[in-house]
Amino acid sequence: MFVRRIAVVGTGYVGLTTGACLASLGHRVVCADVDALKIARLRAGQVDILEPGLADLVVEGQSAGRLAFVEGARHAVADAEVVFLCLPTPMGAGGAADLGAVEAVAQEIRDVLPYGAVVVCKSTVPVGTSTRVAALLGREDVAVVSNPEFLREGSAVRDFLHPDRIVVGSDSPQAAERVGALFTKLGAPTVLMDAASAEMVKYAANCFLAMKLSYVNAVAELCELVGADVTSVTEGMGYDKRIGQSFLRPGPGWGGSCLPKDTHAMVRIADAVGVDFSLVKATIETNGRQQRRVVEKLRRAVGPLAGARIGVLGLAFKAGTNDLRDSPALAVAELLAFEGAELVAYDPEISRPLVGMTVVDSPYAAVRDADAVVLLTEWPEFRALDWALVASVMSGSTVLDTRNHLDADALARAGLVLHGLGRELRIPDQAR
Known part of the structure; x- marks a missing residue:
């Protein structure tokens, strides 16, 4: 398996689990958040989320030099081959998902993404969001991929490392395959679409x-x-x-x-x-x-x-x-x-x-x-x-x-x- 340089933007349940688990698979991961206090606590190995095994992975990843935490998305993505957006998409007006955080980060990072990077929407987002993010990035060299998460709170680490399936979607088959390859060690069925x-x-x-x-x-x-x-x-x-x-x-x-x-x-x-x-x-x-x-x-x-x-x-x-x-x-x-x-x-x-x-x-x-x-x-x-x-x-x-x-x-x-x-x-x- 190729070791990739990965950035994860957002350190909530999905983001922190994704970053820590990808680091445990051997990738080099930088996780970013806007909350400076949370970043400081994570650097000290302090995980406020109640999730079995997560704190251990955070400590092990940092000790091995494969996991780091920074404040601000721009600092995380500057050297990344793959960028995961793990941002909140809460219920907005009328029941629609609020994509404000996703859109704001896409605009924030578009000028600092390395040439040929892949941006992955891990957040749960409405159909058409990948197209919307691609338009906001305005980078023909950057592909956008949808890789939805299926993590249950209370067993998120286990679910990540032992998934029923991995779903990867992109209008660029090469980009989809590139993201699917990140999870090769897991041995789970990968469904490309x-x-x-x-x-x-x-x-x-x-x-x-x-x-x-x-x-x-x-x-x-x-x-x-x-x-x-x-x-x-x-x-x-x-x-x-x-x-x-x-x-x-x-x-x-x-x-x-x-x-x-x-x-x-x-x-x-x-x-x-x-x-x-x-x-x-x-x-x-x-x-x-x-x-x-x-x-x-x-x-x-x-x-x-x-x-x-x-x-x-x-x-x-x-x-x-x-x-x-x-x-x-x-x-x-x-x-x-x-x-x-x-x-x-x-x-x-x-x-x-x-x-x-x-x-x-x-x-x-x-x-x-x-x-x-x-x-x-x-x-x-x-x-x-x-x-x-x-x-x-x-x-x-x-x-x-x-x-x-x-x-x-x-x-x-x-x-x-x-x-x-x-x-x-x-x-x-x-x-x-």
Whole structure:
């Protein structure tokens, strides 16, 4: 494998993982960011992102002389053969992706890119962005390639180093092959295509996953009404190879940094060309309904929520990350606060104050004097709680497990009434 000089612009989840992992493959990588404090911390080996293995790769890459961090994109790209743009593309007005950061960096670096360099859009961007970036660069000698990422927070390093596939798209086949060759050591299938198709792959994949999650949440509601157990139903479904086991667990809704903005962006893309993508629209609507349904289940269990003290377990959008972006846990908490509930919350990776709730440093502090407890993030430590102690400090006895994560027998032995999603209510024997 040829060793390339690579620049990575942006050191968020995608950028830092991309830079550290490419360095681990033997390439020479310079990562850039506009945040001087973040660059200083990264140079010192301090990684603020909760991502298993990432901090080790950052330290190892710098020690080996293959990974460096600089402030400002121009300094990073001056000697680069390949430049990865790993910049935020948040949801903008009307649901469209905001390409402000991508466009600004393209204009910033166009005059300092080495002759014959390749610029790679790693960020999730609408179809046509590669063409737009090429126009902003205004360099016939510089090719633009789309190389979408498929990294899950909490397992980003593993996903990068053991990918299902690598997608590379460009209107220049030579440039696409050049970028695909960077990942040769990974041994994964590399799918080469045009730029527009590569840009569409990421949206198509994420929207499909979001639809699968909304579907299973709707199935869970149906199971509750007809007396079926969604856990058994999804197990029976998952062995079908056409369906698979993943993304078949009900929850309080889906969130995070990708699915919400990508589903809205797909609807915006479809609307722009006159396609009524009702499947994705229904997926978004079902997700919002799921969060409201969680609140309604809690209301039915404890009565009026105004003045009720609710212990909240979990705030991150999923276990294994400290990311609060579009967290369904926060969405449910906001609805509860709007109803007038008093919220006391605990998450093992979240300690900063949040609007509408009190954040405490212990799960037992969160449940003390609670009329009900709602589990919103599936942290493993919640299964191991001393539920007899929880029952002794609670004011009420209701536990709503929105992830079907807890040991029902353990809660029943403690005298707690467990409500799940898509399954029978578990009532302790002494309460029957």
